[in-house]
Amino acid sequence: MAEHYLRAWLLTDTPTSRRHAKMSALYQGWLSFRSNTMAMIGLIILLLLVLIAAAAPLISPHDPFVQDLGNRLAPLGTPGHIFGTDSLGRDILSRLIYGARITLYIVALVALIAPVVGLLVGTVSGYVGGWVDVVLMRITDIFLAFPRLVLALAFVAALGAGIENAVLAISLTAWPPYARIARAETLTIRSSDYISAIQLQGAGALRIITKHIWPLCISSLIVRVTLDMAGIILAAAGLGFLGLGAQPPSPEWGAMISEGRRFILDHWWVATMPGLAIFTVSLAFNLLGDGLRDVLDPKAGE
Amino acid sequence: MALTDNNTERRPRGPLFPQWIKTTAMTLSSIAVTLLGLLFITFIIGRVMPIDPVLAIVGERASQSTYDAVYLELGLDKPLIVQFLYYIWDVIHLDFGISLLNARPVAEDIARVFPATLELATLGIIIGIVLGVPLGVLAAVRKGSWIDQVARVLALVGYSMPIFWLGLMGLLVFYGILGWVGGPGRVGIFYVDVVPSVTGLILVDAALDGNWDVFKDAFSHIILPASLLGYFSLAYISRMTRSFMLEQLSAEYVTTARVKGMSEWDVVWKHAFKNIRVQLITVIALSYANLLEGSVLTEIIFSWPGIGSYITTALLSADMNAVLGGTVVVGLIFILLNIFSDLLYKVFDPRAK
């Protein structure tokens, strides 16, 4: 009964308050998202990933750092080591589980830095206009013109290898598209009538940008961020693979592949398992991103 | 120039500068600014590098006077802006400094390794175009059919797969288990330096020399990494082709072509496809640029002696001149490809004139 009432309240055509309207819109978005099977699969995989990362100490069968040289390179299905062990006898499954934490850490940091920088640059550029716009967009273009991985490599080279520097390097190469999107949105919003109305009421630029323009840019940015996540994971793994990201003995997936590469022909599982993990997670992000795009930004879909 | 109903021409008013001079000037200046930006970023990266460039040259045990001499020679006493100008001057003269690893000019090294990357990426993009474009067109024409689904899954997997891992798996399966292809490297050990290097592209050199054994061996080495790169560009090209085609197929002129009594094949290729050629060239140029970059990881996996391997090796040994030289070259190619696709737009699209 109560559930039925809640559903009716959420699906109303005549919301009674701002909050009501917001909740209603969210619920309807969720309904259409839920009908997208692939996107739901992506979401479930990612939720699982978060759970696994959070519960890593509880569920991992072994300590990911403890070496057991007597039992090195044990194959798949070895009792106690279902995914086998690596060249130092460490349990691969446990390392994958702990590696999920690193992956989430990288993704979360980049997702915090790059879109925020892009949003700032883009909205200021679009709202202020004039030479500020010209200069900021030129800088954006220069970064866009750069090959991303090579630029990230050069940054890491300068900053030194390590996970934080890898995050910084990826963020530095990831922000320009967000700036472009935010600027385009700002230009459309800025010229709309309701912004003029708020201006007439005496709202200042800061208030308009933070209260009226940012909230409207968010949905297209979220879609873009989700779709970019896969690329970010791949870039981070690539840096790890090259030895420029997380440093040993950290169980970062890319670094694990790099380690397993030496034994690829005889002990293939050492490199295969972390690769499958990377693939699964970035696939999940792609599926989720596609689904979100359909819900939040139907124009951009095909 | 628009023709009006009574076919009178609009007279040009004869401005101070014709339009094309203005647009050319704008384009050139924007290219110049972008190039400057590229150099500025690499310059800054070189600056913040915590390694002392003087120490790197003279070594730990050099005397203070030697140190000072090199310090002055490198111009490190000058203000930053002057150093930047020196840097630009050097780059314009293709002087990227001396590699710390092998004490040779970086420019020479790059010239030596670049053809390997070019050969790999070019074969990759050819594979990507030959398979990706028809796949994208078919997926659009038969939207929702099984072939559309296959194209979608191929692209989705391509977007989600770590390229270096797929490369490893390819090596494992096709080289390690099946033995269908040559292993890492450009040619087998017995064929190294057999044919004279004319273009630096081994396939071309072997063909020029008429040495088909080398050609076959080189081909068996290049085909796996090139297919790998080809797959990644296929994922992108086929998706873009599909969405461009969908847009065109819903256009009214396509109906016009059908009304004329044209076969569906001709409607698709002679009318709809003709309209996406220009967009497609842009996508391919971009994809090609991405392959040059994507080859960094691929080259490592396949021990391919190209610019990607070069930059990475230099990176790991903190050979900053080599890293920055490589970055500038790759960046330049990137920008040039972008400009090139812009120009093609102007040449091939009648509406852009």
Add this chain to the structure above:
Amino acid sequence: MMENLLDVENLWVKFPTRQGVFDAVRGVSFSLGRERLGIVGESGSGKSMTGRAILRLIRSPGIVAADHINLDGVDLLKKTEKEMRAVRGRRISMVMQDPKFSLNPVTTIGDQIIEAYRLHNKTSKSEAYAKAIEMLNAVSIRDAERVMRAYPHEMSGGMGQRIMIAMMLIPNPEILIADEPTSALDVSVQRQVLDIMDGLVKERGMGLIFISHDLNLVADFCDRVLIMYAGRIVEVCEANKLHEAKHSYTRGLLNSLPRLDAPRDRLEVLKRDPAWSEAPSVSGRV
């Protein structure tokens, strides 16, 4: 009794959607002689779909069904796709609304016209070229040689539509379907384009199906008018007797137009009766 070129019996056009099947055209019957037949209705009434269904241009998932669509006694629905291609352009042709979209933007006008001719006539390029020039002259385009080399975006709307007419009439079809041919044009050139089209259709003794939302224009220009509403024909009448129309929908449409000779303070708003869309389709056959 005039000769029947086209005879359509019980035509349905359906589109399966998530909410069930949507019927765009619901059991329409009419015939066409060597005359100008107008089909009038508001957007969504199914008038354009009717035109496209005759040429079998409805793409899947859309479905066309009819008892028959006879062209000279031969059912078009029984033809294979390949046989249908010999009908399109050669026997039945169509002019669409906006030349900005209906001409291929990256092909020269000359190539597009020549292509239309050579699809149905095995001739040399130079012969087709001469024919195209002749056709352009027939639609009052001076400087035809230059227009042949031009691209569609270099043309004005009125010229574009005349080019479209030339292109669609060059294989010498028997029937022309004109789907809102002047709606996208400036008022100043609408009449000119219509006159050119009318002249050619008359001269060649063709049948014309003129699809429009403009009641006055159709009354002026056509011999006979079908009024469509919600996928059905609600009324059929002679064009010159349109003001005597009986159906309340037609009356409503007429009354919602401003008239110089009978000015009113407030135009009537059309009041829709659900019974209109339920009533069976009126036959437009002669």
